[in-house]
Amino acid sequence: MATLDLENICKSFGPAKVLHDIDLAIRDKEFVVFVGPSGCGKSTLLRIIAGLEEATDGRIVIEGRDVSREDPVDRGISMVFQSYALYPHLTVFENIAFPLRVQKMTQQDVNQRVNRAAEILQLTDKLTLKPGQLSGGQRQRVAIGRSIVREPKVFLFDEPLSNLDAALRGDMRVELSQLHRELNATMVYVTHDQVEAMTMADRIVVLNGGRVEQFGSPMELYHHPATKFVAGFIGQPNMNFVPGTVVEANGDGVAIDTVDGARLVLPVDRAGVSTGDAVEIGIRPEDVRLGDGLGLNIRVLERLGGVSIAHGALSDGTRFCASLDGNARIEEGVPVGLTVDPACAHVFKADGTVLRRQAAPALVA
Ligand SMILES: Nc1ncnc2c1ncn2[C@@H]1O[C@H](COP(=O)(O)OP(=O)(O)OP(=O)(O)O)[C@@H](O)[C@H]1O
Numbered sequence: 001m002a003t004l005d006l007e008n009i010c011k012s013f014g015p016a017k018v019l020h021d022i023d024l025a026i027r028d029k030e031f032v033v034f035v036g037p038s039g040c041g042k043s044t045l046l047r048i049i050a051g052l053e054e055a056t057d058g059r060i061v062i063e064g065r066d067v068s069r070e071d072p073v074d075r076g077i078s079m080v081f082q083s084y085a086l087y088p089h090l091t092v093f094e095n096i097a098f099p100l101r102v103q104k105m106t107q108q109d110v111n112q113r114v115n116r117a118a119e120i121l122q123l124t125d126k127l128t129l130k131p132g133q134l135s136g137g138q139r140q141r142v143a144i145g146r147s148i149v150r151e152p153k154v155f156l157f158d159e160p161l162s163n164l165d166a167a168l169r170g171d172m173r174v175e176l177s178q179l180h181r182e183l184n185a186t187m188v189y190v191t192h193d194q195v196e197a198m199t200m201a202d203r204i205v206v207l208n209g210g211r212v213e214q215f216g217s218p219m220e221l222y223h224h225p226a227t228k229f230v231a232g233f234i235g236q237p238n239m240n241f242v243p244g245t246v247v248e249a250n251g252d253g254v255a256i257d258t259v260d261g262a263r264l265v266l267p268v269d270r271a272g273v274s275t276g277d278a279v280e281i282g283i284r285p286e287d288v289r290l291g292d293g294l295g296l297n298i299r300v301l302e303r304l305g306g307v308s309i310a311h312g313a314l315s316d317g318t319r320f321c322a323s324l325d326g327n328a329r330i331e332e333g334v335p336v337g338l339t340v341d342p343a344c345a346h347v348f349k350a351d352g353t354v355l356r357r358q359a360a361p362a363l364v365a
Pocket of ligand 1: 013018036037038039040041042043044045192
């Protein structure tokens, strides 16, 4: 298996530049997920790796070899599409075997590889069926089987689960993670679903407007988002953003006045802000508890059992969501006070970048 380096990849369609200097070093055996909103360029980037689209500039290097000018079949990659792209008139066996037939592999080798792939994907008893006789999840597994038999250096997946219902998507996420472990392969996976990214990735690339916002492990992105965009994209329910004004910035941290006259003193690096600056405080729904601080008017309460999700607004109208204990005595229409955990709050400057967290949380409000 293989390393995959993207070096300064740029892509324009006519006058429209859709990818800007993408530089990524993907490690051997890594499961990397490209995530971002519709139109951010993730599929285009994957297609450039596959050789289905040509970069306007930059290099694709697989296992140290520049493949930028090579045809897709010569790159040692294999791609699984959202649409499955199965042949309806062929059996499951022949669908999986298809790329091997093209390579004119011997029947014995074909049997061996197809049976092995079917075993891994639990399709052994389905090999004689046609795609029309399979469920959506089984069809997707056939498409993955066709990818496995080629024994590629790098697997590419383009939103492979988006045609499946929610329950099946959950099952397939687990299966794909297991498959990654079993094959010990380098995999690049495109999705717009942050839950897929968080649950499957070793590292996540967050793309925004054709640029890399951040590249890091799921928990790095969750705890240390570099920008407001990443902070808002990763984590569910979404992070809250509350407006504030810097009233003091010193070596101990930054004091911010916010809604309802509440003052938060946060252990973040003061570099880059001055007294009077407008900022936004990023607060995850799970980083508050009932107590003094912000006042939340609860409009909708979702009781999930272990936790209750309270959706509503602060007194200035800022939307806010709190994830509270399932047994908390809270009700729709009844205001509650929320205490923010200062060690977990983030501060974003007007340009959307974060103030770095101090190494050790030093202050409380
Ligand atoms: N063949 C093309 N010609 C012109 N513009 C294109 C072409 N393919 C993609 N684009 C544009 O490039 C940008 C990135 O598209 P891309 O499909 O890579 O986004 P994406 O992040 O995969 O979105 P989605 O999640 O909706 O598939 C979009 O603005 C899109 O309109």
